[in-house]
Amino acid sequence: MRRSGRVVREVLDQLRTLVAPGVTTMDLERTAEQKIKDLGATPAFKGYYDYPCVLCTSINEEIVHGIPSEKRVLKAGDIVSIDCGAVMDGYYGDAAITVAVDGSITPELSKLLEVTEASLYRAIEAARIGNAVGDVGAAVQEFVEANGFSVVREFVGHGIGTHLHEEPQVPNFGTRGHGARLRDGMVLAIEPMVNSGKPGTRVLEDKWTAVTADGSYSAHFEHCVAVTKDGPVILTQ
Ligand code: MF3
Ligand code: CO
Secondary structure, eight states: OHHHHHHHHHHHHHHHHHOOTTOBHHHHHHHHHHHHHHTTOEESSTTGGGOOOSEEEEETTEEEOOOOOTTOBOOTTOEEEEEEEEEETTEEEEEEEEEESSTTOOHHHHHHHHHHHHHHHHHHHTOOTTOBHHHHHHHHHHHHHHTTOEEOSSSOEEEOSSSSSEEEEEOSOOOTTOSOBOOTTOEEEEOOEEESSOSOEEEOTTSSOEEETTOOOEEEOBEEEEEETTEEEETTO
16 A cells, blocks of 8 residues: 555655646646556546546635546636545555645635645544544544634545545544544545535536535645554555
8 A cells, every 4th residue: 555655646746746827637637647657556536436537636616526627727826636546456545635826825725725734634643543533533623623614524534445435434523532443454545625614515517526515715635544553654655
């Protein structure tokens, strides 16, 4: 899983450098598809429930599962979430980042990105043997809400291994001590989705793109994290 995690990270690191005004989300998709191939891996998302692409690219009020398109041109002041999955030797990796398209994003949007990424690291700290799934969710929720943002309920993180989605579900909300206990060797894809406005969501006509119900902005960061005797180990670092 370190190997598939490394592939996903290399793809995201390259895509981050390409994000700029005028670039389309299909440009990112093409680069990602080639890079996954060059690294000897297979895309994890393409064909999964008939999903058409190797990336999910979600702009501004889009939360997750935005479909790359020639028609979606990134512009100054936008934020874009890039989510990538890859398979190596039968094992999955899955990670996401949200980046500003340029330096002109508002302070409120910068704060949304910072708080969402920081909430992921708080959740990772809670991914310890003997803790509950609720400890991970509560770590995200408490931090996000203390900063005036809200946590999406309809989409959650997940176990990951020889399948993209395994048990347990890993919500970004919860109660400390509640839910399944974390055991040595479990790997969790922890992926906070945070809205600048209210938590409500809806899915567009394309049946994939999830957007905020109130049109507010949304950010998304994801890592795969192994629960081990030495504490949490990030596999997509
Ligand atoms: N990171 C997302 C997830 O774990 C991406 C899935 S996109 C899909 O659910 F197309 F594969 F569904
Ligand atoms: Co995921």
